[in-house]
Amino acid sequence: MKTESPLIEFRGVGKTFGAGDRAVTALADVDLTIDAGEVFAIIGYSGAGKSTLVRLINALEPVSAGQVLVGGTDITGLPERRLREVRLGIGMIFQQFNLLRSRTVFGNVAYPLKIAGWDKRRREERVAELLRFVGIADKAWHYPDQLSGGQKQRVGIARALATNPKILLADESTSALDPETTGEVLRLLKRVNTELGVTIVVITHEMEVVREIADRVAVLDAGRVVEQGSVVDVFSAPKTAITRRFVETVLHDQPDGENLARLRARHDGRLVTASIRDDRRIGAVLSNALGKHGVRFEIVYGGIKELGGESLGRLTLELNGAADGVDALIAELREITEVQELVA
Numbered sequence: 080m081k082t083e084s085p086l087i088e089f090r091g092v093g094k095t096f097g098a099g100d101r102a103v104t105a106l107a108d109v110d111l112t113i114d115a116g117e118v119f120a121i122i123g124y125s126g127a128g129k130s131t132l133v134r135l136i137n138a139l140e141p142v143s144a145g146q147v148l149v150g151g152t153d154i155t156g157l158p159e160r161r162l163r164e165v166r167l168g169i170g171m172i173f174q175q176f177n178l179l180r181s182r183t184v185f186g187n188v189a190y191p192l193k194i195a196g197w198d199k200r201r202r203e204e205r206v207a208e209l210l211r212f213v214g215i216a217d218k219a220w221h222y223p224d225q226l227s228g229g230q231k232q233r234v235g236i237a238r239a240l241a242t243n244p245k246i247l248l249a250d251e252s253t254s255a256l257d258p259e260t261t262g263e264v265l266r267l268l269k270r271v272n273t274e275l276g277v278t279i280v281v282i283t284h285e286m287e288v289v290r291e292i293a294d295r296v297a298v299l300d301a302g303r304v305v306e307q308g309s310v311v312d313v314f315s316a317p318k319t320a321i322t323r324r325f326v327e328t329v330l331h332d333q334p335d336g337e338n339l340a341r342l343r344a345r346h347d348g349r350l351v352t353a354s355i356r357d358d359r360r361i362g363a364v365l366s367n368a369l370g371k372h373g374v375r376f377e378i379v380y381g382g383i384k385e386l387g388g389e390s391l392g393r394l395t396l397e398l399n400g401a402a403d404g405v406d407a408l409i410a411e412l413r414e415i416t417e418v419q420e421l422v423a
């Protein structure tokens with residue numbers, strides 16, 4: 080569901096808080112395009128500028144430099160009245176859910192509809208529909224304190240979607256949840272994207288969240304976008320050290336330190352780590368290793384994950400055979416993938 084012009088665009092955006100000696104540059108030279116219909120993730124460590132970046136999308140903060148376009152409209156410098164219209168098309172969910180404790184689930188979800196002037200009957204129909212969609216219709220008359228974290232975030236999602244926004248901003252929306260509940264909430268967000276066609280911008284410090292839900296990702300470091308691309312490309316060939324560190328937290332695919340020492344102690348053969356992207360071609364080379372090169376192989380370490388229908392990760396192999404046979408096998412593998420020899 081891609082349109083010609085991006086739904087959200089950052090052009091040379093900078094954001095500085097304070098002035099003079101006290102000035103803090105939260106964002107610098109940010110260029111980003113987010114297309115309609117995609118799930119776009121922005122990942123970075125604490126303080127990288129992620130929250131500042133989302134706050135610029137719904138114009139909660141003015142930019143210090145550059146332009147932010149939403150739906151083709153430059154929102155920098157728009158009067159407050161026009162900004163309110165832009166914000167109506169953008170829903171938001173938060174790490175701490177931000178529900179009204181004094182209102183029931185129904186009351187929380189109905190609240191934005193009330194503000195938007197929907198009459199009582201339409202509000203009731205819409206809330207019932209939303210609660211069914213997020214799977215908590217049976218909790219309509221509960222208060223937030225009676226709900227689990229995952230249920231609270233479902234309410235947050237229903238509330239954010241109430242007025243049919245085209246864009247949903249999710250700021251660390253699963254960071255307060257355990258891994259299982261995180262998975263459930265991410266699957267719900269994916270349905271919001273695919274079934275309702277809502278474009279989702281996910282802010283996170285967890286690469287696992289990016290892997291599970293995003294189509295594309297931008298890596299933010301000290302206020303700058305250091306890498307952006309499709310999730311499969313970024314995972315399979317990270318270009319910067321910081322991205323490699325994030326990818327490593329998901330794939331756990333490279334033996335180092337103690338693991339490497341243990342492998343060395345247990346295995347006499349040569350150890351190589353091969354990146355896996357097209358696993359069938361690599362499988363074909365390995366299955367001929369004995370017949371063609373007289374080399375036996377054993378997989379001694381590895382982490383492979385399914386991503387966008389592809390297998391990604393690295394395998395560490397022990398290769399046993401005559402030196403020239405092992406060299407020939409490594410050369411053949413290098414024709415199709417990256418291979419690194421591990422020396423203790």
Ligand SMILES: Nc1ncnc2c1ncn2[C@@H]1O[C@H](COP(=O)(O)OP(=O)(O)OP(=O)(O)O)[C@@H](O)[C@H]1O
Nearest residue numbers: 096103104105123124125126127128129130131132
């Ligand atoms: N209102 C503000 N006034 C002054 N400095 C700010 C303000 N908001 C953010 N900053 C600074 O801007 C930088 C980026 O902050 P931001 O909250 O956007 O990062 P983040 O990546 O969202 O981090 P976290 O994950 O910890 O929320 C930080 O150095 C922060 O201290």
